[in-house]
Amino acid sequence: MPHADKGQTTLRIVVVGAGYVGLVSGACLAALGHEVTVVDRDVARVAALRDGIIPIHEPGLDVLVAAQAAAGRLAFSTELSASVPGAEAVFLCVGTPPRPEDGHADMRHVMEAAAEVGRSLDGFTAIVVKSTVPVGTGEEIEARLQALGRPAAFAVVSNPEFLREGAAIDDFMRPDRIVVGTQDARALALMEAIYRPLTEAGAPLVATSRRGAEMIKYAANCFLALKITYINEIANLCEEVGADVEDVARGIGLDPRIGERFLKAGPGFGGSCFPKDMLALMKTAQDHGVPLRSVETAVAVNDARKGEMVRKIIRAAGGSVAGKTIAILGLTFKAGTDDMRSAASLVILPQLMRHGARLRAHDPAGMAQAAPLLPGVAMAPSAMDALAGADLAVILTEWPDFAALDWRAAAATMAAPVLVDLRNLLDPAHARACGLAYHSIGRPLRDAAPAAATPLAAE
Structure with missing residues (x-):
């Protein structure tokens, strides 16, 4: 460091x-x-x-x-x-x-x-x-x-x-870049002194105008959100044509003009930055009479994504979740944080409850923050406690803890061994070998079938 x-x-x-x-x-x-x-x-x-x-x-x-x-x-x-x-x-x-x-x-x-x-x-x-x-x-x-x-x-x-x-x-x-927006020579020298240990270690300092720096922040976040939106739509197509979105993302991400980061299919972006920054940039553009159609579309697609995930869960449950217990693994908008801002769980879970589902959730860091935001969702002390007796499980946040679970033992404790992995956290072959009816994002639909026969229809 x-x-x-x-x-x-x-x-x-x-x-x-x-x-x-x-x-x-x-x-x-x-x-x-x-x-x-x-x-x-x-x-x-x-x-x-x-x-x-x-x-x-x-x-x-x-x-x-x-x-x-x-x-x-x-x-x-x-x-x-x-x-x-x-x-x-x-x-x-x-x-x-x-x-x-x-x-x-x-x-x-x-x-x-x-x-x-x-x-x-x-x-x-x-x-x-x-x-x-x-x-x-x-x-x-x-x-x-x-x-x-x-x-x-x-x-x-x-x-x-x-x-x-x-x-x-x-x-x-270890920043990719340090952006400093000022045309005051004294202030620029001061900022260079503040960040000298980083620039001497190789971090580039981008000196620009204040407006340029302000614009860089919004443009960067919105572009990353566009990448997420794009790969989520490609994932939908992959499911229909029999391709694997993981292979597609790797194949395009190795192109240096595209890059591999932010090409992970999932339930849509959330958090403290992307949703609010996209709205703010859209409003600024509208105020200046400059349409940003790509950003506007990405916001709409991301909003609709949550409903698509609800429908995917219901299909995996055989067409109805009414009266069924669903284990929810992960509540925060991403792993490694307790942040619930614009988390997919805040949209998906209430919709499942409106369809009659009973929800039992576990998150390694976010349950204290999530509990008041998700009334009616029971908080479980561990992932295995959430899974015990469940009719269906959903991985909603990509915590490594969930990938490391003994899924064979978990499947044995569930009332029905059905897993909807909205983060593609598990290998499909491993999931099937554990006896799970496995449903993921952007992978061939045949991957849903478990290794052993099950009365539950695969997606």
């Missing part, structure tokens, strides 16, 4: 927001050798962080936070106005959820944080926007701060994050 050497410039940095992006960024900036204070208005969260309690599930984050706090490079506070004076850079890492009324990014928290920072400046400071914000936000923040009439000099910089939940520390410390 890149780290600061003895010649590295130590800078004083404030990070506003102790959520996912803020906490990961703060800990990693401290690991680069800087003195970092993470500020959040949530008193309970800050108190927990001071006690070493991490409020999110992110592999390795607890160890990193503890190490940087022990080294005296990472602190937590609820007082933003008291933390800003003396800081060379203030990173804004607050949420920008979609507004319910129109899908635009809700900028209230960003603007409130920026105004409080502006009122506390006492010397040249880079105000670094790491939150995902619409194009032109940097100019709006700058104008608002100038209107405060403060004498201290400042520069507003766009520095979008590209963190994957479950791999965020590695993404920060």
